Amino acid sequence: MTRDELYINKTKADLNKTDITLSYKSNLLTDISKIISNRSYTIRLPKTAKNLALIECSHLPSSISRYPYLKHKGTLLRNGIEMIKNANVVLLATGETIEVALTWGNVTNFAGVVNDGKKLTDITHGTVEGVDWVVWSNKGSNSAQFPLIDYGFNSDDPNVWYHPVVTVKWILDKIQEQSGVTFNFPADKLTVINKMIIPLLTRNDSEELYSKYPINLVGTGIGSDNRVANYFGLNINFNGDDTQRKYGETIDYQQQNSTVKAYKISYDSDKSHIKGTVMVVFRSTTISIDYLTVELWIDRTSIATFNPVSYQVNDNLWTVGFNIDCTFNISAEQTISLGLLSGRGYFSSLSDAGSNTNLNLTLSARGEIFFGEKFPLVPNLPDIKQIDFIKAVASMVGLFALPDGENGIKFIPFDNLSANKSKAVDWTNRVIMAYNSVTPRNLQYTLDNIAQNNWFRYKEDDTVMGNYDGNIQVDDATIEYERDAITLPFSACSTKGGVAYIPLYSYNEEGELEYNKTNPRILLLDGTKGIFKGLEWTTLIANNYQTYKGLINNAKVVTEYIRLNSIELRDLEMDIPVYLAQYGCYLAIIEIKTRENNICECKLLKL
Structure with a gap:
């Protein structure tokens, strides 16, 4: 009992x-x-x-x-x-x-990865150079992060260079870290996985980078040709780094009868923010501090005024400080400029007037990056669900998954089932035979979801020359003719000049470079080259699916009643086969259902 x-x-x-x-x-x-x-x-x-x-x-x-x-x-x-x-x-x-x-x-935490539908681009990321972003520029020679891949552009084109890549391991580590799930891969498969890379084929920008690295605008001196006694323009010049040069430019600008250095924006920014300090110096005997303001202009419109926060007067020489802080919208080709206005009184002389301006301008995300700019990694990962990415990697190296503790996933090669025969548990004397003859209680000859032709495919892509799919055939005329066993979220790659070919760029009739959207790819890193050779499904099947082919061909699913005590059930290891001498074979556990008095109904697959 x-x-x-x-x-x-x-x-x-x-x-x-x-x-x-x-x-x-x-x-x-x-x-x-x-x-x-x-x-x-x-x-x-x-x-x-x-x-x-x-x-x-x-x-x-x-x-x-x-x-x-x-x-x-x-x-x-x-x-x-x-x-x-x-x-x-x-x-x-x-x-x-x-x-x-x-x-x-x-696996409790893994349910979040599966059920929440999180994509690779949902991975949390920061703003650290070399960790979260790299500069997309001509490095002179290829490297592991910018490997040689044929993207379709001419090698001497000054307007483009090789896109960065990230390793599959880098992505898996991020998913583990943020989900709280631990992935345990066998060492030999991890060797292959560690060579896999994902080219970043999109050119998405990152709002976080705009916020972290604002455009610095500085200025000294005042505008020239100031022809109004109570107003003069303040110079501002671009002082950002080279990755920000395409956000806008410094120009000479006519503002309120004053020619100033101003900043012209290159694209629409619906949420712009400027913040910093302005210090001005001038002479006057008539000006009142209460009527002195710095004006922020967009083209010919003053959008904000700022009052002094500090001032000193020494022998009619005024030194006045202002804090600038304003959020606004701005369109492409519009110009930002500054000026100093006296609402009462006049400037005595502008010969010794001056300014010292230091502003940080943050623009909203443009939607894409250009060559020479900061290239964020996570925002340019493939538009793939995290679970589909994990499935794809596991399937390419022939792994199935088992829970490993409360928040672990243990990936097991199909070959382990055969390799673990030496560890097999002998249940020969525990079988409760159903018949006088040595025959199973029940024997089935097919597995669920298996067809005569089981296709392993890459994502369809008309630009790919050649067929890189694979097929595992089952010699059984009684089952469905064909099915798609696995379709990866990546497209295959043709090979040109010994490297992978991805038609990301082309040239129009005028010889102008054009960027083309394309499906995600997965490659192997060979030194400083990205290659597809070795990832054809025929190769992957030959290397990783031999035991699987044996399992689904001539399948025999045995059902027996077997006595198993509480300790044996508690300590079950699903990747360890069992041995039944009466049938002279090893079998993998599919399902065990407990009944009364330590009797279990066991469904087993012959290896």
């Missing part, structure tokens, strides 16, 4: 005499985004006072408890042995009994 004890939120529940049925499922041949949790079948608890209190009287329509809508922590003991800890318990329904169910072995 099995003795079960169920604890919900550390409180022991009253149970009926019926055993709790548990189901253990392997993730072999399962999509990583559908990593299966082990689960119990519905557990029917008696409606005792203790159990009703446990569910906070949620059986009453008048109850306002949130208990039915929350997950609760559960622990299951069987014959005094802790079988399951940190399970999720949910209340399903109440009626004659209280119906609850358990799930366990799931």
Whole structure:
């Protein structure tokens, strides 16, 4: 007789005499985004006072408890042995009994990656040069970050250069860090993954970089040809770095009868902000500090005035300070300028007038970057969901996923099932034979979701010359003719001159360089070259799917009743095969369902 004890939120529940049925499922041949949790079948608890209190009287329509809508922590003991800890318990329904169910072995934090639909571009990033962005400029020679890839432009074109790449490992590390999930890859597969790179094929800019690195505008002196006695213009000059030169330019500008150095914007900015200080020096015997202002102009319109925050007067020589702080909209080709206005009194002489201006101008994101500017990494990652990226990488190197602790994913090669035969658990003497003859209780000859032709594909792209898909065939005329087993979110690459070819640029009839949008790509880094050779699906299948081919060809799924005690169930390892001498073969676990008296219904796949 099995003795079960169920604890919900550390409180022991009253149970009926019926055993709790548990189901253990392997993730072999399962999509990583559908990593299966082990689960119990519905557990029917008696409606005792203790159990009703446990569910906070949620059986009453008048109850306002949130208990039915929350997950609760559960622990299951069987014959005094802790079988399951940190399970999720949910209340399903109440009626004659209280119906609850358990799930366990799931990866809690990974559910967020799967269910939230986060994309690679949702990865949190900062503003540190070399970590979060690089300067997109001609480096003179290729490197691991700017590898040689044929993008379609002429090598001597001064208006473009090779795009940066990031490694697949860099992306996986970011996902792990921010999701709290740990990925455990086998060492030999990690060697291949570490060579994989993702070219950044878009040219998206980053609002964070505009905020972190504003345009510095400085000025000394005043405008020339000042012909108004109570006004003179203040010079401002671009003082930013080379990556900001295409945001705007310093020009000579006619403002209020004064010719000044001003800053003309190159693109529309719907949320611009300017902040800094202006210090002016002038002589006057008639000016009043209360009527002195600095004016901020956009073209011919004054959009803001600023009052003094400090001043000194020495022998009619005034030194006046202003703080500038203004948010505004500005359009392409409009000009920012500054001037000093006296509302009462006049400047005595401008021969010794001057200014010292230091302003930071922040523009809103332009929408794209140009050659020579800061190239942010994360905003230019492929438009792919994080889970689809993980699936793609795992499938390319022939890995399936198993939960590894509360927040770990262990990636297992199909070949491990064969390699682990030396560790196989012998269940020969535990089988409860159904018949006098040595035949299984049930034997099936097909697996779900398998066809005669199982296609492994890259994303379709008309610009790619050649076919880089692969096919695993199953010799079984009774099943569906074909299916797409895997379609990667990346397109394949042709090869030109020994490197990958991605038609990102072309030239029009006038010989002008044109940028073309293209599908995401994944490549291998070979020194300072980006190559596609080795990533053809025929090669990937040959290197990583030999055991898988054996599993799905001549498939035999055996169902047997097998005696397994609580400790054996607790310590199950789904990547370790079992051995049944009566059939002379090793088998992989697909599913185990507990029954009464330590009897389990086991579904096993012949290796």
